[in-house]
Amino acid sequence: MASEEHYDFIWKVVLIGDSGVGKTNLLSRYTRNEFDAESKTTIGVEFSTRNMVIKGKTIRAQIWDTAGQERYRAITSVYYRQAVGALVVYDITKRHTFENLQKWLSELQQHADPNVCVIIVGNKTDLREQRTVTHEEGRAFADERHFSFIETSALDSSNVGEAFNNLLIDIFKKQVEESE
Numbered sequence: 001m002a003s004e005e006h007y008d009f010i011w012k013v014v015l016i017g018d019s020g021v022g023k024t025n026l027l028s029r030y031t032r033n034e035f036d037a038e039s040k041t042t043i044g045v046e047f048s049t050r051n052m053v054i055k056g057k058t059i060r061a062q063i064w065d066t067a068g069q070e071r072y073r074a075i076t077s078v079y080y081r082q083a084v085g086a087l088v089v090y091d092i093t094k095r096h097t098f099e100n101l102q103k104w105l106s107e108l109q110q111h112a113d114p115n116v117c118v119i120i121v122g123n124k125t126d127l128r129e130q131r132t133v134t135h136e137e138g139r140a141f142a143d144e145r146h147f148s149f150i151e152t153s154a155l156d157s158s159n160v161g162e163a164f165n166n167l168l169i170d171i172f173k174k175q176v177e178e179s180e
């Protein structure tokens, strides 16, 4: 069995998107299976890690959270440096967070590696009564740009593992399989 210390690859993945869309809770759900209904601002933790095995290789994902920097439009280029993947998150109940996606993608493209893998994540599907962005709109936005797409709920855990794991599988294809 692979020990926690052993890994074949370590990959930096960043979470981006407007404040309040659920980035911190997606990360804590994925890495610690926790949800915090009271969380207001992300303070402190810069990244969390989780290992995953793909085709016999142990991948250590080092997943970075913005630590609330996006509130002040002050995400530095260091945040994006050496990222090989990005979860670009919006809130399906807040249309402006969807409309801001292009701004986040532009910032990512400006600072990250041109080969960075992207998954567009529409979060808070448990709030179905308050939905203002349809599944089809989210899908079309991602398809036009050849990105992956998924809808999640950090509250009820729906698709959270899939969002991170699908991104890691995409990175694996690009970083490992295409270079073989």
Ligand code: GDP
Pocket (backbone or CB within 6 Å): 017, 018, 019, 020, 021, 022, 023, 024, 025, 026, 036, 037, 038, 039, 040, 041, 042, 123, 124, 125, 126, 127, 152, 153, 154, 155, 156
């Ligand atoms: P961040 O600013 O993007 O890191 O967002 P947070 O993870 O801090 O979440 C902002 C608020 O949305 C908090 O009150 C969370 O409890 C809430 N939240 C996050 N994800 C979900 C979700 O999937 N469903 C619901 N209903 N609330 C969520």
